[in-house]
Amino acid sequence: MALMKTYKHLLISTRSHLRIITLNRPKSKNAINREMYDEIVCALNEAANDDNIVITAITGAGDYYCSGNDLRNFNDAGGDLGETIKKASSNLQKFVQTFFEFPKILAALVNGPAIGIAVTTLGLFDVVYASDRATFSTPFSSLGLTVEGCASYTFPRIMGPGKASEILYFNKKFTAQEAKECRLVTEVIPHDKLDRVLPELEKLSNLPANSLLYSKALVRNQEKENLQKAVEAECKRLEERWQSEDCLNAVIAFMSRKNKL
Amino acid sequence: MALMKTYKHLLISTRSHLRIITLNRPKSKNAINREMYDEIVCALNEAANDDNIVITAITGAGDYYCSGNDLRNFNDAGGDLGETIKKASSNLQKFVQTFFEFPKILAALVNGPAIGIAVTTLGLFDVVYASDRATFSTPFSSLGLTVEGCASYTFPRIMGPGKASEILYFNKKFTAQEAKECRLVTEVIPHDKLDRVLPELEKLSNLPANSLLYSKALVRNQEKENLQKAVEAECKRLEERWQSEDCLNAVIAFMSRKNKL
Amino acid sequence: MALMKTYKHLLISTRSHLRIITLNRPKSKNAINREMYDEIVCALNEAANDDNIVITAITGAGDYYCSGNDLRNFNDAGGDLGETIKKASSNLQKFVQTFFEFPKILAALVNGPAIGIAVTTLGLFDVVYASDRATFSTPFSSLGLTVEGCASYTFPRIMGPGKASEILYFNKKFTAQEAKECRLVTEVIPHDKLDRVLPELEKLSNLPANSLLYSKALVRNQEKENLQKAVEAECKRLEERWQSEDCLNAVIAFMSRKNKL
Numbered sequence: 001m002a003l004m005k006t007y008k009h010l011l012i013s014t015r016s017h018l019r020i021i022t023l024n025r026p027k028s029k030n031a032i033n034r035e036m037y038d039e040i041v042c043a044l045n046e047a048a049n050d051d052n053i054v055i056t057a058i059t060g061a062g063d064y065y066c067s068g069n070d071l072r073n074f075n076d077a078g079g080d081l082g083e084t085i086k087k088a089s090s091n092l093q094k095f096v097q098t099f100f101e102f103p104k105i106l107a108a109l110v111n112g113p114a115i116g117i118a119v120t121t122l123g124l125f126d127v128v129y130a131s132d133r134a135t136f137s138t139p140f141s142s143l144g145l146t147v148e149g150c151a152s153y154t155f156p157r158i159m160g161p162g163k164a165s166e167i168l169y170f171n172k173k174f175t176a177q178e179a180k181e182c183r184l185v186t187e188v189i190p191h192d193k194l195d196r197v198l199p200e201l202e203k204l205s206n207l208p209a210n211s212l213l214y215s216k217a218l219v220r221n222q223e224k225e226n227l228q229k230a231v232e233a234e235c236k237r238l239e240e241r242w243q244s245e246d247c248l249n250a251v252i253a254f255m256s257r258k259n260k261l
Numbered sequence: 262m263a264l265m266k267t268y269k270h271l272l273i274s275t276r277s278h279l280r281i282i283t284l285n286r287p288k289s290k291n292a293i294n295r296e297m298y299d300e301i302v303c304a305l306n307e308a309a310n311d312d313n314i315v316i317t318a319i320t321g322a323g324d325y326y327c328s329g330n331d332l333r334n335f336n337d338a339g340g341d342l343g344e345t346i347k348k349a350s351s352n353l354q355k356f357v358q359t360f361f362e363f364p365k366i367l368a369a370l371v372n373g374p375a376i377g378i379a380v381t382t383l384g385l386f387d388v389v390y391a392s393d394r395a396t397f398s399t400p401f402s403s404l405g406l407t408v409e410g411c412a413s414y415t416f417p418r419i420m421g422p423g424k425a426s427e428i429l430y431f432n433k434k435f436t437a438q439e440a441k442e443c444r445l446v447t448e449v450i451p452h453d454k455l456d457r458v459l460p461e462l463e464k465l466s467n468l469p470a471n472s473l474l475y476s477k478a479l480v481r482n483q484e485k486e487n488l489q490k491a492v493e494a495e496c497k498r499l500e501e502r503w504q505s506e507d508c509l510n511a512v513i514a515f516m517s518r519k520n521k522l
Numbered sequence: 523m524a525l526m527k528t529y530k531h532l533l534i535s536t537r538s539h540l541r542i543i544t545l546n547r548p549k550s551k552n553a554i555n556r557e558m559y560d561e562i563v564c565a566l567n568e569a570a571n572d573d574n575i576v577i578t579a580i581t582g583a584g585d586y587y588c589s590g591n592d593l594r595n596f597n598d599a600g601g602d603l604g605e606t607i608k609k610a611s612s613n614l615q616k617f618v619q620t621f622f623e624f625p626k627i628l629a630a631l632v633n634g635p636a637i638g639i640a641v642t643t644l645g646l647f648d649v650v651y652a653s654d655r656a657t658f659s660t661p662f663s664s665l666g667l668t669v670e671g672c673a674s675y676t677f678p679r680i681m682g683p684g685k686a687s688e689i690l691y692f693n694k695k696f697t698a699q700e701a702k703e704c705r706l707v708t709e710v711i712p713h714d715k716l717d718r719v720l721p722e723l724e725k726l727s728n729l730p731a732n733s734l735l736y737s738k739a740l741v742r743n744q745e746k747e748n749l750q751k752a753v754e755a756e757c758k759r760l761e762e763r764w765q766s767e768d769c770l771n772a773v774i775a776f777m778s779r780k781n782k783l
Contacts, residue, residue, distance in 0.1 A: 126687040152479040162447025186684025208768040218674040246469040413740040423708025426648040507730040
């Protein structure tokens with residue numbers, strides 16, 4: 001195996017045929033800044049291309065699983081706005097594609113609150129284990145934004161239209177139990193037993209690799225075209241939204257609340 | 262805002278950015294006669310085209326939400342049968358299309374029993390709140406008819422094939438709780454607390470309009486082609502069914518029971 | 523009605539418009555050997571072509587519903603391996619197609635454990651009634667195999683991705699209650715009340731036949747193209763899997779355990 005890349009915002013480890021990617025910006029509630037977006041794509045590609053890896057798990061360091069897109073990303077833009085928007089959209093599209101094209105079994109271990117893109121991408125995982133302390137929210141509407149992460153395609157199919165509307169349109173926050181009832185979460189685990197999940201996944205990673213990966217390919221290949229269409233439509237819409245008054249006002253309000261704390 | 266049309270069988274009101282359409286033929290259990298079909302299409306188009314409106318809620322006056330197609334519609338036909346059937350089919354198609362093309366957030370407030378097309382169209386709503394007194398039945402088979410309202414597409418996806426078969430083929434009547442378990446209903450509300458739903462929807466109607474409506478478009482656009490195919494196939498089949506012995510006998514039996522009461 | 527074919531491994535009976543097909547190799551836990559595959563296809567075609575039949579139920583004699591593919595089928599191959607594999611794949615494809623092209627209402631009465639292809643094909647039934655003693659497992663990965671029976675298409679849609687992953691990738695065995703919660707099973711029946719299901723289905727078989735069958739056609743026709751693609755991709759992959767080391771080793775291990783008993 002080639003030496004693994006080192007990461008600034010991720011911890012990477014391997015047990016048997018299980019790769020574990022830990023989001024590691026706990027002081028920022030594991031919010032994803034630009035650098036971290038790139039690192040996650042890179043770490044997933046590394047696992048995808050490593051013949052030793054059968055299952056990949058993503059979890060978070062500290063209390064949060066991941067608080068989603070770091071809204072400071074909106075601040076950092078220098079230079080031409082139109083160009084920045086195009087680049088952000090294309091990066092987001094690449095990020096989401098990396099999830100739905102990921103060829104290994106993909107497991108989430110949601111150790112705490114999950115927000116925004118950290119929730120929507122769960123619809124692209126194979127299994128989602130959640131601590132009973134986890135919560136799930138996608139406050140797109142309150143930020144003047146629109147649905148992303150292929151959730152416009154996956155969430156109504158996973159949850160049914162009603163629950164998908166509540167979380168995607170109405171900013172409803174789901175508990176772990178509610179997320180299980182609507183099938184976004186596969187199993188809810190008492191928080192103090194979370195550490196039993198990774199050994200279990202490690203054991204499963206010893207099953208015949210080709211059986212697991214070919215079965216996943218049979219399932220996923222039927223969706224890829226639809227997922228590709230969904231991510232393209234979502235990103236195109238976000239290019240407009242990011243430049244909208246709705247979004248500008250919401251981000252300014254958010255930042256001024258942040259700065260007062 | 263232009264003056265609103267006045268309706269014979271509907272009550273229309275507006276709170277903030279919420280339009281409320283109340284089916285108002287309580288003495289006929291809000292059964293939909295020909296005139297009322299046209300009025301519902303018209304009222305939905307009015308809400309669709311009104312820039313002030315973000316969410317539209319449909320509910321029923323009196324004890325019923327809606328008892329479905331008024332079977333007296335079968336009686337009223339004058340003139341050429343073939344032409345009448347073609348017209349009925351094309352009207353039904355337009356009615357159903359109005360629901361799945363509706364661009365605003367569409368909420369049902371099911372205050373009591375719902376039957377037939379009032380149930381199938383729920384699969385085209387974004388959220389469905391139901392009184393614990395609501396029931397849901399689509400007795401197509403017992404009337405010699407076949408599935409309509411795009412339920413041939415939406416119900417198996419929302420409920421899974423087993424529950425969809427029970428309601429669509431076997432005339433099983435679901436309670437509100439059963440309808441929630443199979444995801445046709447988003448939330449069940451104790452009947453005496455139903456009046457809290459509209460203020461909640463009114464509050465949600467103040468969220469950034471474009472975020473809500475563009476998110477809905479991202480979700481719905483992926484289904485439109487399939488929904489269009491479904492409604493066309495369903496209506497074509499009904500043209501045959503309406504002229505069948507099965508249907509004729511069932512309607513005669515129904516009418517003679519009615520007239521004896 | 524033409525005289526019915528007689529079967530070696532099936533019991534066939536008719537009540538009103540209900541055809542009952544009983545898998546009848548109880549000493550082999552109703553495992554499906556080559557002859558029995560052919561007989562099931564034949565019995566389903568017979569029911570499909572019999573104008574008297576509206577509903578068809580499949581159940582198992584003895585304690586098991588069906589223990590799936592008889593692994594001895596792997597032993598019996600004589601002659602050219604490549605040709606045998608091609609033939610097995612084409613037979614499996616025909617078997618699965620017979621289920622998703624079946625035009626009558628198809629009900630399963632799962633009287634006990636179900637394994638492999640007896641589980642995956644349940645995703646192609648209209649309703650699935652299960653004894654509380656039934657269990658559901660598809661141990662493809664532990665046998666070096668991959669998903670079949672169109673479950674790569676149906677299971678994620680019926681169960682959501684998480685539960686589908688647990689059963690299809692991770693060899694998780696579901697209880698009847700778990701199978702109901704993930705919608706593979708329509709109703710769980712206390713084992714000593716199972717005999718009430720067939721009279722109920724018989725009663726339903728007297729509903730207007732055309733209404734039931736045309737409604738089913740409206741539902742199923744929307745899926746056929748996708749199901750056809752799924753079964754073709756699954757069978758093509760199995761041609762490779764059947765010749766893999768993974769599968770060979772697993773079958774040898776299984777057979778040597780069997781022979782020691």
